[in-house]
Amino acid sequence: QVQLVESGGGVVQPGRSLRLSCAASGFTLKSYGIHWVRQAPDKGLEWVAVISNDGTKKYYTDSVKGRFTISRDSAKNTLYLQMSSLRPEDTAVYLCARGWPISGTRADAFDIWGQGTMVTVSS
């Protein structure tokens, strides 16, 4: 079964760090661009970051550049989001989503989504 399962969320103080994981099953992460998307409480979806299928290209939304790092462990078929210098406005459910396949383009849809993991930044 093709699925993504996030973990690693929790409550963290402002300025601290947290690492999220996204475990893939039923397909190989190396074959797809994979995104992180977040959703603040009662708000809409916001794209956060993406890593290309070959891992050489990484893109971030402006508000997290220099603070968040996306990476991947191919052996574990797992995606990560290292978040540092966390701010209250980073509070959200963080979801990973499958993007474009090797044969596709960056314009392709997000066709598989995980259920998300909640991150709360509060003192």
Next chain:
Amino acid sequence: SYVLTQPPSVSVAPGKTTTITCGGNNIETKSVHWYQQKPGQAPVLVISSDSDRPSGIPERFSGTNSGHTASLTLSRVEAGDEADYYCQVWDSRSDSWVFGGGTKVTVL
């Protein structure tokens, strides 16, 4: 950065048809995708590449994209269609992926 504009909410009676718009500058030059999100659940892709329906999505869902507006049409609306709907594109100029603000569909 590229902006997508959606109406915050629409209401529709069961069995009727409703259309959700997604406005963006020359959006017809982009590939627009639509997602349905029910409370407490992950988003589900319902329309890709302007008008393609993924496997398992009812024919009642359809999409168009022209000029500065893309649209998602829900025909013969059912109670189970009540959800938030988001449009999304890739902005090549900024290499960023953009979502609209979302539209809450209420079935009366």
